[in-house]
Amino acid sequence: MPADYALWRRLDAPGHDVCRLEGNAAGWQLNGTAIYRDHGVLARLDYEVACDSAWITRHGRVRGWLGARVVDFVIVRSAAGAWTLNGAAIPRLDECVDIDLGFTPATNTLQLRRVALAKGHVADVPVAWLDVMAGTLTLLRQRYERRTERTYWYEAPRFEYKGVLEVAGNGFVRLYHGLWEMEPQG
Numbered sequence: 001m002p003a004d005y006a007l008w009r010r011l012d013a014p015g016h017d018v019c020r021l022e023g024n025a026a027g028w029q030l031n032g033t034a035i036y037r038d039h040g041v042l043a044r045l046d047y048e049v050a051c052d053s054a055w056i057t058r059h060g061r062v063r064g065w066l067g068a069r070v071v072d073f074v075i076v077r078s079a080a081g082a083w084t085l086n087g088a089a090i091p092r093l094d095e096c097v098d099i100d101l102g103f104t105p106a107t108n109t110l111q112l113r114r115v116a117l118a119k120g121h122v123a124d125v126p127v128a129w130l131d132v133m134a135g136t137l138t139l140l141r142q143r144y145e146r147r148t149e150r151t152y153w154y155e156a157p158r159f160e161y162k163g164v165l166e167v168a169g170n171g172f173v174r175l176y177h178g179l180w181e182m183e184p185q186g
Contacts, residue, residue: 003020004021004170004171004172005020006021006182008181010036010179010180011179011181012178014037015035015036015037015038017033017035017036017103018032026050026052027053027054028050028055028110029050030048030051031047031048032047032104038133041133042066043066043067045064045071046063049101049106049107051110055110055114057098057128058076062132073085075130077099077128081095082094083128083137085136085137090128093137093138095126096127097114098111098114098127099130100129100130101130102129108173109172109173111127111144118146119149120146121146122143122144122145123143124141127140127142140158141158142155142156144165147164150174151164151165151167152164153165
């Protein structure tokens with residue numbers, strides 16, 4: 001299967017993110033690197049997320065650094081829906097099927113592909129949200145409403161974020177208003 005790629009520029013702080021999504025015998029593999037400055041802290045994070053053929057998260061990993069601090073997070077979702085972070089069980093995430101890496105728009109693509117909304121349809125998508133600064137994996141409630149072929153209304157009430165997500169032809173979020181914008185292809 002051919003791979004899909006995306007390169008984003010961060011809008012709320014200096015930074016970029018690049019990723020590759022490809023299919024394999026087990027499902028889908030997302031790999032990327034984000035470099036950015038957040039609240040004065042420079043960061044370089046390599047990430048990977050593996051999903052099965054139905055886009056259900058199986059595991060993820062984030063490695064790199066935040067300023068002087070080295071980070072290495074391993075996230076696993078069992079077939080029964082139990083989540084662990086670096087081997088420690090994380091309660092109250094059983095309803096989550098997706099992981100959301102809070103520092104990249106790449107994981108929104110996995111969620112959108114899994115729910116595969118038709119125009120006019122809405123889905124509540126609770127996710128296991130990784131906060132790399134805090135080193136925590138917590139529940140994040142999200143809602144997607146497909147408005148057109150290339151737009152979704154998106155809400156994350158915990159962060160008081162509401163806005164239209166514009167999607168590129170390859171399925172990656174092209175514009176995440178106020179946060180990320182895909183660099184032109186070619």
